[in-house]
Amino acid sequence: MAADELLPEPLPADPLPMFATWFSDARVRNVQPNPDAMVIATVGENSAPSARVVLCKRLVPDQGFVVFFTNYDSRKGRELEEHPRAAAVFHWDAMHRQVRLEGPIVMSPAPESDQYFASRAFESRIGAWASAQSEPLASRGALAAQVEAVKERLGLQKATDGEVPRPPHWGGIRLWIDSIELWAEGAGRIHERARWTRQLTKKDEFSFSGGPWTGTRLNP
Numbered sequence: 290m291a292a293d294e295l296l297p298e299p300l301p302a303d304p305l306p307m308f309a310t311w312f313s314d315a316r317v318r319n320v321q322p323n324p325d326a327m328v329i330a331t332v333g334e335n336s337a338p339s340a341r342v343v344l345c346k347r348l349v350p351d352q353g354f355v356v357f358f359t360n361y362d363s364r365k366g367r368e369l370e371e372h373p374r375a376a377a378v379f380h381w382d383a384m385h386r387q388v389r390l391e392g393p394i395v396m397s398p399a400p401e402s403d404q405y406f407a408s409r410a411f412e413s414r415i416g417a418w419a420s421a422q423s424e425p426l427a428s429r430g431a432l433a434a435q436v437e438a439v440k441e442r443l444g445l446q447k448a449t450d451g452e453v454p455r456p457p458h459w460g461g462i463r464l465w466i467d468s469i470e471l472w473a474e475g476a477g478r479i480h481e482r483a484r485w486t487r488q489l490t491k492k493d494e495f496s497f498s499g500g501p502w503t504g505t506r507l508n509p
């Protein structure tokens with residue numbers, strides 16, 4: 290089965306509007322239960338890679354970064370602190386498309402994390418305090434007890450009792466894109482691939498400015 294659309298010829302100078310269209314297509318057409326899911330790969334001790342699924346909650350194509358939210362003390366958080374680069378993969382099976390991203394990461398500015406945290410369900414906000422993500426857990430009951438302890442400590446039993454503050458160890462991570470590959474399934478396994486790279490120059494704690502993109506078709 291071929292992708293809905295193959296890659297334009299010649300390739301666009303800037304790949305990010307096309308990535309944004311693919312991302313939006315996947316969400317608008319609701320092609321899978323979590324169309325915003327991406328696998329994030331990080332590098333740990335002894336250069337060992339590790340990967341897991343997270344949800345991409347923002348894509349800012351004009352600047353060129355994506356955002357996911359997590360516990361900064363989790364395994365991925367600790368690995369990213371040591372090695373602040375990541376790779377991400379989206380796979381939209383029903384659209385026969387894959388997108389690969391690579392680049393440096395930064396923690397989101399506090400307002401970005403606060404805004405998203407405030408939009409989460411009460412239980413998820415309590416859970417962000419209760420779960421020491423990636424740490425050993427004695428039993429399922431132990432987590433339930435941690436949830437109850439957090440509610441007790443914050444004096445919040447239900448959503449209408451008040452605001453759950455954002456834990457300092459929980460927030461957004463921005464992956465700034467300096468390499469992107471778009472892949473579209475072709476007929477008879479003659480797929481289409483192209484990769485674009487650019488230089489990123491650090492502007493401040495949260496942002497980079499991007500140089501021009503260089504795009505190349507790749508053998509599938």
Ligand SMILES: Cc1cc2nc3c(=O)[nH]c(=O)nc-3n(C[C@H](O)[C@H](O)[C@H](O)COP(=O)(O)O)c2cc1C
Binds near residue numbers: 326363423
């Ligand atoms: C569909 C799906 C979405 C997920 N979304 C997130 C997410 O947005 N943030 C997150 O921290 N973990 C998310 N997880 C859980 C992660 O895959 C992972 O188990 C967790 O973050 C701990 O990973 P780590 O120990 O490598 O840090 C998601 C899992 C699945 C299957």
